Amino acid sequence: MPASSGVMGEEFESVPLQPFLHQVSGHTGMFRFDDQTVCKPLNVREYNFYLNVPHNLKQFTAEFRGTIEVEIREDSDGYVTIMGRLPMSTKWQKSSNGENLAGRAQQTDKKEEGQHSLRLLRSGSVEVSTQTDQVFHSRDSDRKTENINPWSLRCHKKTLSKLRKANQGPVTHCKFILLENVAAQFCHPSILDLKMGTRQHGDDVSPDKKERFMKKCQNTTSSSLGVRVCGMQVYQEDSDKYICVNKYYGRSLGVDGFKQTLHQFLHNGYELRKDLLDSIIKKLKDLHRQVQSLDTYRFYSSSLLVMYDVRSQDKDVEEASAQSNIVDVRMIDFAHSTHSGFQNDTTVHTGPDQGYLYGLKSLIDVFTDMR
Structure with a gap:
């Protein structure tokens, strides 16, 4: 990993950032720092929220791992490269187990290193590598297959365009936050991204904007259920590919369509994964209790990820068995969250976030009926 000089002679380690394959929703592109860590452009509200996540929510959020400076550089041919720059003297760039992130980024990633890359041209067109063995089929796109989730590709185009416009020179520097890659524990992650709250x-x-947001909620299941589908990818074991839908599909759904989409989320191409329902329901009920205990907190425009992995077919392989029947539930996207004393916000709410709780209750009911 090359080192470069920074301000006042400080040395930096440069880490090439790759696109995160499994981003199913959102507005900004997520980059892969290493196999366990992703990063995204720093939003001040979200950054401050992660610095003070309530203790009882930490099991339901991605671990915050600090910030990095990101350098976006265009060459004479219009190709864009994205590098994370870590001060070599930095001591706090560590995960919770004390492992140095810069050092870990140098290690060989057996699962994904060298298998995919994203090249954005100044013209706005995109080149995606074909080396990855992941196949994404979108029901919402003219392109039948991608080797990156098509929504992730869309987000990267938008993010890079925005960053380039903000800095007209050939080199752009900006701050990113580092977060735990919550999908890293899965071999083939099926991910449901749900926009929570009424x-x-x-x-x-x-x-x-308030009027537009309110109309959007009124015309979707956000109003009737307190939750709507914002994105989804489901790994199909029969065809070895991911089926993907985006937020526009989610906005088109009524209550029955929402229930059917959750059914599709748990269907792996062979069968409905009813074996996962108890674990999903338990985690949702646990999260409901924690959110209910949080006075003044509001999680406006945040999302909830429900994730699971394929079932292990080889009972004799210990590592594979450890991956079987994994389910996880995580809260993400806190750019519009608030609570008493947060960033000197003048509006202070009372009680727990009832809209969020209503959405969780609807999810619990749908999965319970499915069971």
């Missing part, structure tokens, strides 16, 4: 706008939004 309200999506933050307290500081303009009247025009």
Whole structure:
């Protein structure tokens, strides 16, 4: 890993950032720092929220792993490279187990290193490597197959375009936050991204945006159920590919369509994974209890990830068996969250986030009926 000089002679380690294959929703592109860590452009509210995550929510959020400076550089042919720059003297860039992130990024990633890359041209077109063995089929795209989730590709185009416009020179520097890659524990992650709550706008939004957000909620299951599908990928064991849908599909769903989509989420191409329902319901009920205990907290426009892996077919392989029947539930996206004393916010709410709790209750009911 090359080192480069920084301000006042400080040495930096440069880490090439790759696109995160499994991003199913969101507005900004997620990059893969290493096999256990992802990063995204720093939003001040989200950064401050991660610094003070309530203790009882930490099991339901991605571990915050600090910040890095990111360098985006265009060459004379218009190709864009993205590098994370870590000060070599930095001591706090560590995960919870004390492992140095810069050192870990140098280690060989047997699962994904060298298998995929994203090249963005100044013209706005995109080149994606074909070396990865992951296949994504989108029901919402003209392109039948991708080697990166098509929504992730869309987010990267948007993010890089925005960053380049903000800095007109050939080199752009910006801050990113480092987060635990919550999908890293899975071999073939099936991911359901759910926009939670009956309200999506933050307290500081303009009247025009507030009206748009409210109309969006009224016309979707956000109003009737307190939750709507924002993105999904489901690994199909029969065809060895992912089926993907995006947020526009989710907005088109009524209550029956929402229930059917959750059914599709648990179907692996062969069967409905009813064996996962008890674990999913338990985690959702645990999260419901924790959110209910949080006075003044509001999680406007945040999402909830429900994830699971394929069932191990080889009972004799210990490592494979450890991967079987894994289910996880995580809260993400806190750019519009608030609570008493947060960033000097003038609006202070009372009680728990009832809209979020209503969405969790609806999810619990749907999965319980499925069981």
